[in-house]
Amino acid sequence: MRCKLKMLSIITVIVVLSVASVSCVTETIETPGMKFPETAVISVQDPNIFVTRGSTFAWLPEAVRFYKDERLKNAPIKGLIEKEIVKNILAKEMIFVGSVDTAKYAVAYTAALESSLDDTAIIRRYGLLPGNTRVPTNDDNVEKGSLIIYIFENATNDIVWRGAAQVSVAFDTPMEERKQRVEHVLAEMFQSFSVTE
Numbered sequence: 001m002r003c004k005l006k007m008l009s010i011i012t013v014i015v016v017l018s019v020a021s022v023s024c025v026t027e028t029i030e031t032p033g034m035k036f037p038e039t040a041v042i043s044v045q046d047p048n049i050f051v052t053r054g055s056t057f058a059w060l061p062e063a064v065r066f067y068k069d070e071r072l073k074n075a076p077i078k079g080l081i082e083k084e085i086v087k088n089i090l091a092k093e094m095i096f097v098g099s100v101d102t103a104k105y106a107v108a109y110t111a112a113l114e115s116s117l118d119d120t121a122i123i124r125r126y127g128l129l130p131g132n133t134r135v136p137t138n139d140d141n142v143e144k145g146s147l148i149i150y151i152f153e154n155a156t157n158d159i160v161w162r163g164a165a166q167v168s169v170a171f172d173t174p175m176e177e178r179k180q181r182v183e184h185v186l187a188e189m190f191q192s193f194s195v196t197e
Contacts, residue, residue, distance in 0.1 A: 039185055040130035043163035043192040049153060051105065051160060051195045053093040058100040060152065063108030067116035071143075071171045075178055081111055084186035085149065092195045105160065106152045113169060114144040122146055122164070132166035145169035149189060163189040 059082075066078045085107060086096055100106050110117070110126070114135075123129045126148050135144040148164045165185050173181070 038132060038134040039165055039167045039188065040132035040134075041163065041165045041185075041188050041192075042128060042130045043161065043189065044128065045161040045192065045194060046158065049158060049160045051094075051151075051193075053195050053197060054095060055105060055195075056095045056097045056103040057089050057105045057107055057151075058097045058103035060100055060106035060108040063106075063150070065110040065112075067110075067112035069113050069116065072113075072169075075173075075175065077111070077178075077182070080179060080182040081109065081147065081186070084183055085109065088186055088190035088193075092190070092193065094195070100154065104154060106154055107149070108152070109147065109149045111147045112145070114146070117146060122148065126162070126164065128162055128164045130164050130166040132168075135166075135168045141172055142168050142170050147185065147189070151193070161193050163192065165189050 066081075089096060089107065094105075097103050119129055119131070128148065130146075132144060136142050144166055145168075146164065146166050149162065150159055151161045152158065153160050165188070167181070167185060
């Protein structure tokens, strides 16, 4: 009997690890022409929840966390991130609504520089880490930035999809280049968010 239980436990662990590895994607993206092109992206989607086109989405305000930094005070990063999240959800043929109470799905995110939220805290809080190690450490003008996005099913509070990206943030980046970079990173993140008919 013990032998059967032990074997069942081993098989369960193998199945769970196999499912986890299938639903998790990590990639490093090179953006031509950027000063610090490296972007690491990872995402996980629940294989048992199917998001259909035409579903309604809304912000989950209490789960939107943007850690401000004085070095980026003149850059409207928060607005750029939110605009691109909405744009990418709409591109998946979803409907964005004004209230989470009337939406089937809720969207939340956390954005921070490493000085506010380091890798240890990210893995502890969110269980998802892209692991970008290519950020220069000897330049005061550059710091690692992380963006974690979650999509929840409102009825169950289940996490349908989550994605995370890490990039090198240069504080002196011109606004147009910064905008293009945010657009690129969000587009890469949402590539893995799949919807069905």
